[in-house]
Amino acid sequence: MLLARSTPLALLLSALGIGVASCSFGGGNALSGKLSLMGEPVQQATINVWRSRGGEDAKLLQTLKSKSDGSFKLALKPEKGSVDYLVAEGGSVNGETADKLTMLTVLDQNTTESVHINELTTVGSVWPNAQLFEGDQLTGSTSALAIGSSQVHNLVNQTSGTFGDTLLNSANLLNSETAVRMNVLSNLLALCGQTSQSTGCTSLLSLTRADNTLAAMISIARQPWNNVAALYQLFESNYPVDQATQLRSSASLPYLLFQPDNFSLSIRLDGGGALALGKLMFDHKGNAWSGANWMPGSQSGVVNSIGGGVTHFGPGGKALSPPITGYNGQGLNGTGWGTGISEKYAWVGTFNNRVGVFSLEDGKALGPATIDQPVGQLQGVGxxxxxxxxxxxxxxxxxxxxxxxxxxxxxxxxIKGLQAPFGVAIDAQNRVWVSSSFNNKITVFPADSPEQSTAIEVNLGTRGIAVDSTGHVWIAQQTHSPEGALAPGAKIPPGIPANPPQPKTIMQEFAAGAEFYVDNPTLTQSGVAAVISPDLKVVKNDIAKGIAYIPWGVTIDGNDNVWIGNLYGQSLIHICGMQPSTCPEGKSTGDVIHNYQSGVIQITTDVIVDDAGNLWSANNWFDGEVVINKTPNARTSTFPGGQGLVVTYGVAAPVQNPLMGPVRKPD
Known part of the structure; x- marks a missing residue:
């Protein structure tokens, strides 16, 4: 059975219209259901209907049996703030017992008349909720359950049992393996639907150390890089090519033609002014916020630009901010790394010397903030x-x-010695840690005594900075040494001095970075990550060497493992943190666990973990050459900005947002 826990935040979520995980069935009307496997009805299966709320035990609402045609009926009365889900166990397919078959559909407010439970709804329901399972129980905070349940529709339509509309749009279907991975995963699950395929089912359960198909899918979702070759070979051997058609005729179309690097599932979300996003942050309700470098549809780059506003996405990925402009109303003109969340407000530091402040409730402009003296162009917010x-x-x-x-x-x-401050993080001792985009120093000072600052020498050009629960600080560095040595084979673009002065504007700095990227088309690595102890000592300074290519954003998950937005590598790097017991066997502190890539992941600045354990990343740039183009081509002139943001489901340990101080595990 599946259980869940939650705490009542839902009335507010619902009022905001952000896809609260509750079932709105029009006053308890009958809901028609269908249970199937690979298009065949699953007969006499036990169907448990569960309702969960944060902080409470799940409540079993009904237990049903599917009929000979796989149909069933139930009635569900709306209850705001709850998560309802259906678990089908056992039964038979084509007269053969399927005792290892367990399938799932997590419902949302759009499921109003009918519901399907099949292999695809199981995959689509598991991945966004993968980190919320404890054994066979679905648990989590109210915000975690709201996020996990309201993301399901992006992958699968719970009513029809087919792909979700977000996955089917051209931004996703044509730019990632998500759909074909889902079909292969569904086909692997289906191996446990008939005794004639018992050998394949046994292999699936053995590879995933599971006792039923639901547990198998959860295992794959959490560690999508594990046993990939064996799982893909299992698919190939059980769905052979029909020589007459040259297709795997019994497999779902389309399917993978090549072995994947992993079985992660990623979705790109857009709208709401989301172009060239810098830093992502979550509030306590599971909403994502980010400032945009540039305005969608404009011809903006580092030469000329129209700055974007502030974007706001609900837990289910729906854009809540206005299209094109996003939120503004304060005369803001573009945001870089400067997005932060406090208890009541979203904050952005902008390219035009202002601090924008927005209400978390409705995005209302409250600023610009008042500052006692003039300031320059702004970056990180902590x-x-x-x-x-x-x-x-x-x-x-x-x-x-x-x-x-x-x-x-x-x-x-x-602050003494502070140059080009960039990223900001605050530890549990209320010390402020600041990276620098220009020199080779991390500056640390007590918040109540800024004059007592300390400089820690690291590599030249640091960006993202994050504090784990042990007090260790992780940083991204864009070069290999304090002198800024480049990776072998890298060259400095023409016209840029070897030791340039500090840029006068942020766009000048961005231009230099873009020119480096364009002038080194064959380069695949530059920079590393590092970890610094609470007593201000560099512990390790060669992390992700050979994989990192201008690493940028750094975030910590609930297991104290580390995630890096790998800018020019266009990937998300997963690193074993200070608690190796939470890492895969054989991995120790600083080891790379996996490097995630997808066609929907573009030139990436930031990564951040939501309350449900999904990883969100910011597409900052799209076409690096167009970013610096002074003579734009009409066909490509709107291509500089990265398109939307990406959610990679279920790969990280959940955290408690918003980030205020070090990472926090869920309550």
Whole structure:
């Protein structure tokens, strides 16, 4: 059976129209169901109907049996803030017992008249919720359950049992393996539907160390890189090519023609002004926020640009901010790495020297924030556990402090030796850690005594910075040494001095980076990650060497494992953190666990983990050459900005958002 726990946040979520995980069945009307496997009815299966809320045990609503045609009926009365899901166990297919067959459909508010349970709804329901299972129980906070359940429709239509509309749009279907991976996974699950395929079923369960198909899918979703070759070979051997048609006639179309690198499932989300996103952040309701470098549909790049606004996505991936412009109303003109969340507000630091402040409730513009002295162009935003907000003045070489998160009380602070501050993180001791996009120093200072700063020497050009639950700090570095040595084979673009002065604008810095990318088309590696101890010592400084290519964003998951947005590598790097017991066997601190790539993942700045354990990443740039093009081509002139954001399902340990201080595990 599946159980779940949740806590009541749903009325607010529902009021915002963000896809709260509850079933709205029009006052308890009958819901017609169909249970099938590979198009054949599953007869006499036990169907348990469960309802879950955060912080509470799941409630068994009904137990049903499927009929000879696989049909069933049930009635569900709406209950806001709840998650309802159906679990089908056993039964028979074509007269043969299927005792290892367990399938799942997680419902949402769109399931109003009929519901399907089949192999595809199982895959589509498991991946967004993969980290919420404890054994055979579905658990999590209210926000986690809301996120997991409301993401299902992106992958699968619970009513028809077919692919979801988001997956079928051209941004996803034509740019990733997600659909064909889902079909192969579905076909593997179907091996346990008939005793005639018992050998294949046994192999599937053995490879995943599972005792039924639902447990097998959960295992694959959590570690999609594990046993990939064996799983793909199992598919090939059980769905052979028909020589007459040259197709795997018994397999679902389309299917994988080549062995994948992993069985992760990724979806690209867009709309709401989401172009060239920099830093992603979540609020306490599971909403994603990000400032946009540039405005969608414009011909913006580093030469000329129209800055974007602030984007806002609900837990299910629906854009809540207005199209094209996003939220604004404060005269903001583009945001880089400067997005942060406090208890009440979304904050952005902009390219035109302003701090924008928005209500978390409705996106209403509340700023710009008041600062006691002039500031330059802004980058990272960090929120402390006590609610203080710190913002990096990148071109002015200052920090801006908002005590208690009061946006009317901003104070500009000078820090000894601080140059081009970029990323900001605050540890449990209320020390502020700041990276630099220009020099080779990490600056650390007590929040109540900024004059007592310490500089830690690292590699030249740091970007993302994050604090784990042990107090260790992880950073992304874009070169290999304090002097900024490039990777073998890299060259400095013409016209750029070997030791350039600090750029006067953020766009100048971006232009230099884009020119490096364009002038090194065969380069695949530059930069590494590092970890620094709570006593300010560099512990390890060659992490992800050979894989990292201009690493940028860094985030920590609930197991203290590390994720990096690998900018020019166009990938998401998963690294074993300070607690190797949570890592795969044989992996130790600093080892790369896997490097995720997909056609929907473009030139990526940031990665961040949601409350359900899904990984969200920001597509910052799309076409690097167009970014710096001074003579635009009409066909490609709107191509600089990265398109939307990407969710990679179920691969990370859940956290508690918003990020205020170090990473927090769920309550």
């Amino acid at each position: 929120t402390a556990g006590n609610g203080d907000v710190w913002i990096a003045d990148n071109t002015g070489n200052h920090m801006i402090h908002f005590p208690g998160g009061d946006y009317t009380q901003g104070k500009r602070i000078s």
